[in-house]
Amino acid sequence: MLVNFSKMHGLGNDFMVIDNVTQNVFFSPEKIQQLADRNFGIGFDQLLMVEPPYDPDQDFHYRIFNADGSEVSQCGNGARCFARFVKLKGLINRNKILVSTKAGKMILYLEKDGQVTVNMGVPNFTPAEIPLKANKEEKTYIIRADDNTHFCGAVSMGNPHCVLEVDNTESADVETIGPQLERHERFPEGVNVGFMQVLSAEHIRLRVFERGAGETLACGSGACAAVAIGQIQGKLGKDVRVDLPGGRLRIRWQGPGSPLKMTGPAEHVYDGTINI
Ligand SMILES: N[C@@H](CCC[C@H](N)C(=O)O)C(=O)O
Numbered sequence: 001m002l003v004n005f006s007k008m009h010g011l012g013n014d015f016m017v018i019d020n021v022t023q024n025v026f027f028s029p030e031k032i033q034q035l036a037d038r039n040f041g042i043g044f045d046q047l048l049m050v051e052p053p054y055d056p057d058q059d060f061h062y063r064i065f066n067a068d069g070s071e072v073s074q075c076g077n078g079a080r081c082f083a084r085f086v087k088l089k090g091l092i093n094r095n096k097i098l099v100s101t102k103a104g105k106m107i108l109y110l111e112k113d114g115q116v117t118v119n120m121g122v123p124n125f126t127p128a129e130i131p132l133k134a135n136k137e138e139k140t141y142i143i144r145a146d147d148n149t150h151f152c153g154a155v156s157m158g159n160p161h162c163v164l165e166v167d168n169t170e171s172a173d174v175e176t177i178g179p180q181l182e183r184h185e186r187f188p189e190g191v192n193v194g195f196m197q198v199l200s201a202e203h204i205r206l207r208v209f210e211r212g213a214g215e216t217l218a219c220g221s222g223a224c225a226a227v228a229i230g231q232i233q234g235k236l237g238k239d240v241r242v243d244l245p246g247g248r249l250r251i252r253w254q255g256p257g258s259p260l261k262m263t264g265p266a267e268h269v270y271d272g273t274i275n276i
Pocket residue numbers: 013045046066072073074075076077078159160192210211212213216218219220221222
């Protein structure tokens with residue numbers, strides 16, 4: 001069977017994107033791992049499947065799979081690439097796109113300057129809904145791993161995130177602490193781990209060790225999580241520039257109860273066909 005796909009990226013967080021509106025493609029977790037392999041496959045952090053809407057008031061449904069084959073409910077950089085993809089492929093001709101994911105509904109806007117803005121919904125700090133094992137909601141949780149104590153904020157952006165403040169993202173021990181917290185027993189579904197350096201109330205640096213993919217050049221939902229957590233901890237303002245290894249995002253959040261907005265680029269790299 002021949003499968004058409006596009007290779008895309010959002011700030012170097014890269015994707016294989018499949019139109020499952022006009023095709024009928026199914027991959028097992030093992031097949032996804034094989035395709036994600038950077039030496040033996042196409043190579044990507046996440047696979048994005050664009051599907052017909054499950055709900056009549058939406059334009060599309062969008063499924064997300066990590067490089068390890070696990071299906072997840074949110075991907076911020078992927079959402080921007082999804083919006084660019086459906087327009088590029090003529091699946092829609094509007095600049096406002098309504099989409100559902102496993103996490104709920106999102107609204108995406110293709111901006112005149114080529115950037116994409118995503119309404120990421122309301123950040124959810126309720127421990128059971130992140131999910132995080134905790135007796136009560138806190139701004140900062142103390143988590144012990146391998147004789148080390150970590151102070152981190154936690155939030156669901158439709159997927160689970162914890163964020164640690166560091167003095168310098170360049171020297172942060174992302175490779176050790178990332179995997180320790182990713183599968184920590186306090187996070188029953190695993191967690192994406194952000195390392196945030198606060199430069200000012202309007203500017204942070206961020207590295208993210210992603211659940212199911214390892215450290216990526218950028219994580220959109222991770223950037224949203226860092227700003228939401230930084231704001232409730234009193235460190236950040238309402239409009240924040242987030243510098244990730246792959247580039248910059250703008251995150252705007254009016255505070256608890258409001259939806260958070262992310263703006264950034266979405267790039268098409270090439271189209272391909274594989275014989276499965
Ligand atoms: N790269 C993404 C997040 C992808 C999913 C994540 N690894 C998870 O397991 O929740 C983004 O840009 O948000």
